[in-house]
Amino acid sequence: MIFENIEETTTQLERCGYISSPEIATVVFLAGATGKPLLVEGPAGVGKTELAKTAARALGRELIRLQCYEGIDEAKALYEWEYAKQLLYTQMLKEKIRDIFSVEDTLAAAVEKIAAQENAFFSEHFIQPRPLLKAITAPEPVVLLIDEIDKSDPEFEAFLLELLSDYQISIPELGTKAARHIPFVVLTSNSTREMSDTLKRRCLYLYIDYPTPEREMEIVARKFPGIDKRFVEKIVNVVTDIRSLDLKKKPCISETLDWTRSLLALRTMEIPLELIVGTLNVLCKHRSDLEKTRDHFLAKGQGVRRGPQGKIDTSP
Amino acid sequence: MVKTIIRFAHICRAGGITVSPAEVLDAIEQMDRIDLTAEDQFRTVLKANFLKNHRDGDTFAKLYDFFFHRLPNTGGRRRTPSARENLLELQDIQGSGIQEGADPEELLSPLARDPLRYLDLLLRIQSSELDIPEVDMSSLAPGGEVFPAYARRTGIDPRLRELLAKEFPSGDESLRLYLQEYLLNALPDGEVRAAGEGARPIVPLHFPSGPARRGPENLGEIPFQHLTEAEARAVHAVISRLARKYKDRITRRNRVSKKGAVDIRRTLRHATRYEGVPMKLFRRRRLPQKPKIVALCDVSYSVWAAVPFMLNILYSLQDCFRQVQAFVFIARVAPVSDIFARRETMAAIDEVMASYQLHHPRSAVYGGEEGKVAGDADPEISDYGTALVEFHDRFSHFLDRRTTLIILGDGRNNFLPPRADILGRLGEKCRRVVWLNPEPEILWGDGDSDIRAYRPYIHELRPCNNLQELTAFVSDLFTVSLYGNS
Numbered sequence: 001m002i003f004e005n006i007e008e009t010t011t012q013l014e015r016c017g018y019i020s021s022p023e024i025a026t027v028v029f030l031a032g033a034t035g036k037p038l039l040v041e042g043p044a045g046v047g048k049t050e051l052a053k054t055a056a057r058a059l060g061r062e063l064i065r066l067q068c069y070e071g072i073d074e075a076k077a078l079y080e081w082e083y084a085k086q087l088l089y090t091q092m093l094k095e096k097i098r099d100i101f102s103v104e105d106t107l108a109a110a111v112e113k114i115a116a117q118e119n120a121f122f123s124e125h126f127i128q129p130r131p132l133l134k135a136i137t138a139p140e141p142v143v144l145l146i147d148e149i150d151k152s153d154p155e156f157e158a159f160l161l162e163l164l165s166d167y168q169i170s171i172p173e174l175g176t177k178a179a180r181h182i183p184f185v186v187l188t189s190n191s192t193r194e195m196s197d198t199l200k201r202r203c204l205y206l207y208i209d210y211p212t213p214e215r216e217m218e219i220v221a222r223k224f225p226g227i228d229k230r231f232v233e234k235i236v237n238v239v240t241d242i243r244s245l246d247l248k249k250k251p252c253i254s255e256t257l258d259w260t261r262s263l264l265a266l267r268t269m270e271i272p273l274e275l276i277v278g279t280l281n282v283l284c285k286h287r288s289d290l291e292k293t294r295d296h297f298l299a300k301g302q303g304v305r306r307g308p309q310g311k312i313d314t315s316p
Numbered sequence: 317m318v319k320t321i322i323r324f325a326h327i328c329r330a331g332g333i334t335v336s337p338a339e340v341l342d343a344i345e346q347m348d349r350i351d352l353t354a355e356d357q358f359r360t361v362l363k364a365n366f367l368k369n370h371r372d373g374d375t376f377a378k379l380y381d382f383f384f385h386r387l388p389n390t391g392g393r394r395r396t397p398s399a400r401e402n403l404l405e406l407q408d409i410q411g412s413g414i415q416e417g418a419d420p421e422e423l424l425s426p427l428a429r430d431p432l433r434y435l436d437l438l439l440r441i442q443s444s445e446l447d448i449p450e451v452d453m454s455s456l457a458p459g460g461e462v463f464p465a466y467a468r469r470t471g472i473d474p475r476l477r478e479l480l481a482k483e484f485p486s487g488d489e490s491l492r493l494y495l496q497e498y499l500l501n502a503l504p505d506g507e508v509r510a511a512g513e514g515a516r517p518i519v520p521l522h523f524p525s526g527p528a529r530r531g532p533e534n535l536g537e538i539p540f541q542h543l544t545e546a547e548a549r550a551v552h553a554v555i556s557r558l559a560r561k562y563k564d565r566i567t568r569r570n571r572v573s574k575k576g577a578v579d580i581r582r583t584l585r586h587a588t589r590y591e592g593v594p595m596k597l598f599r600r601r602r603l604p605q606k607p608k609i610v611a612l613c614d615v616s617y618s619v620w621a622a623v624p625f626m627l628n629i630l631y632s633l634q635d636c637f638r639q640v641q642a643f644v645f646i647a648r649v650a651p652v653s654d655i656f657a658r659r660e661t662m663a664a665i666d667e668v669m670a671s672y673q674l675h676h677p678r679s680a681v682y683g684g685e686e687g688k689v690a691g692d693a694d695p696e697i698s699d700y701g702t703a704l705v706e707f708h709d710r711f712s713h714f715l716d717r718r719t720t721l722i723i724l725g726d727g728r729n730n731f732l733p734p735r736a737d738i739l740g741r742l743g744e745k746c747r748r749v750v751w752l753n754p755e756p757e758i759l760w761g762d763g764d765s766d767i768r769a770y771r772p773y774i775h776e777l778r779p780c781n782n783l784q785e786l787t788a789f790v791s792d793l794f795t796v797s798l799y800g801n802s
Binding site for chain 2: 023027030191197246248
């Protein structure tokens with residue numbers, strides 16, 4: 001089953017807890033409709049991985065995830081022969097093998113005979129499927145998430161090309177395996193490395209930025225049902241304000257949610273400056289960012305205090 | 317519509333966004349699946365297929381806006397009432413930003429009879445940031461007013477240039493030329509010309525426009541001190557793209573290296589699978605020797621235009637080096653690396669430059685250098701001798717056998733002692749000394765330039781006055797220091 005149209009995509013995603021923008025819904029719909037892989041880029045924590053997970057839930061498909069890292073290779077991504085199992089079987093079948101050999105007089109004939117049995121050892125029985133092979137051979141259509149593709153090496157990226165254009169995989173001993181169903185492929189990247197043009201050409205491209213305040217409010221309200229709307233507005237305003245500063249790592253959606261959780265735990269409905277400064281370490285994860293944000297809010301606080309009296313409050 | 321999308325793809329290419337034919341086909345195919353009356357869906361399809369690099373996002377948004385909202389639709393007459401054209405029709409009706417209530421088509425069509433006034437209107441609208449609906453040029457009377465083609469063209473050209481220069485200041489000449497050509501053909505004047513006036517343009521497209529700067533037009537060739545602000549931004553953008561490219565290249569070279577000592581541990585661990593038979597050899601990854609960079613930049617008035625670019629490229633690439641240390645001087649040497657550790661690269665550059673750019677070398681302008689004690693009383697004039705001595709005494713522990721010392725300066729020493737021997741001593745402590753001179757080569761050694769005195773102690777002396785020369789330098793820096801053995 002695949003999305004019918006863009007409106008349905010939006011509602012389906014929303015039903016599964018993902019508030020999408022029109023752009024996100026359009027691209028997800030197109031990726032589903034055309035069977036093209038979807039390359040999602042954007043800063044950390046804006047919900048790239050979540051998008052794939054939600055798409056899987058919304059489509060009622062299994063999610064197969066391949067986490068990329070530096071040095072990942074075919075053996076980790078595609079399949080591996082289970083040498084240990086093969087050895088174990090050889091040991092156990094020693095008697096049987098000896099029987100086969102015993103009737104043969106010459107070495108050549110024995111080799112001939114054992115070669116005839118080769119299929120027994122290089123069969124699907126001894127193959128350890130890794131995410132990509134799983135996604136290709138799955139009996140039901142799946143969602144394949146290739147996470148943080150930018151962390152992998154360029155060779156691995158090149159290797160992915162065959163998979164993404166033809167949806168097939170060649171295993172020398174077993175032949176080429178074509179996909180039974182074309183999986184819904186989502187690749188995510190944090191742009192630590194520029195992806196090659198050839199890979200990009202095969203994908204639909206989606207850049208997810210920090211959400212607009214409206215969308216973020218919706219997300220927070222969604223995750224904390226029953227929360228006061230004005231309180232959400234205050235929270236989102238503070239986070240948006242922090243994002244406007246020049247920081248090493250800006251607070252992302254998941255940090256907004258964490259912060260909301262902390263504020264709820266503190267049972268507060270107002271957000272005075274002292275509280276912001278006191279709970280900043282939930283939002284800022286670098287020491288320099290922390291200091292900069294604190295200074296920003298303290299300066300703001302002085303501005304507020306100075307305002308009505310018209311003189312500078314020098315108290316700390 | 318297919319034609320429109322193809323034209324738009326052409327414009328994207330001219331704007332530096334690579335769009336392959338396959339992507340154009342994909343976009344056209346996907347148009348069938350969306351609701352063409354909703355413009356944001358149409359835009360998203362184009363964006364998802366054409367734009368594959370977030371950094372081009374702004375360019376794309378601008379081009380899209382320019383192409384679909386401001387340009388006259390040229391295919392107007394051959395329009396068929398298919399569903400696909402609905403979108404274009406829609407734009408004729410919707411999005412009026414000028415006057416509520418007034419029919420925009422009515423408002424604009426008399427204007428559109430006269431391309432000059434139409435362009436003026438575009439210019440006006442552009443400066444007031446208003447959005448205008450697309451003008452249906454098919455409503456034009458074929459002849460329009462009787463207007464000699466020559467006058468039209470001469471009138472149109474400068475306006476087009478002005479319009480495009482304002483719209484796309486980031487200095488990509490090919491884009492501007494392409495759009496100019498496109499517009500010239502698209503405007504009704506093109507029809508008149510095709511009707512019989514002779515297809516030869518009277519004013520060449522490449523004719524330099526009025527108040528433009530003399531000299532090179534290519535961004536890579538403009539001397540740093542002549543860059544406008546927008547161009548300087550563009551240069552910085554090019555530098556960060558470049559930095560990314562080099563970072564990629566380094567990881568790539570890193571991985572394919574198949575030489576080096578056998579990594580016993582990994583090999584044995586892998587061998588346990590085969591009953592201890594080492595089926596596959598693993599080699600210890602040989603990390604290329606990362607060079608350490610120490611940069612010493614003159615920030616006096618004559619040179620400082622080049623410094624921000626130099627600092628930007630060094631610090632953007634600092635992951636590729638073992639260490640980057642930068643110092644700036646006029647006469648006194650100040651380390652700036654801690655500023656870069658504290659702040660983001662561009663902000664750090666701003667901070668460094670802000671503390672220097674107001675210091676005008678007074679005596680360089682008003683004279684009176686004679687009899688001055690070096691580095692004394694007036695620290696604001698370039699004094700390479702004093703700076704070198706101070707650098708040698710205070711900071712030479714930063715230099716070692718893997719260090720490349722880069723000096724950026726014109727060597728204009730205001731007739732003070734050059735102390736080239738100190739440079740010699742510094743050179744002995746490090747692997748290479750590279751001197752980048754932002755002055756044109758012809759002026760080296762002229763007047764108070766002491767570059768000749770320093771020359772014997774410099775391994776490499778090269779000009780560095782524009783983006784091209786800076787790029788060439790960095791590329792050589794990598795080849796020599798990472799993969800060479802000199």
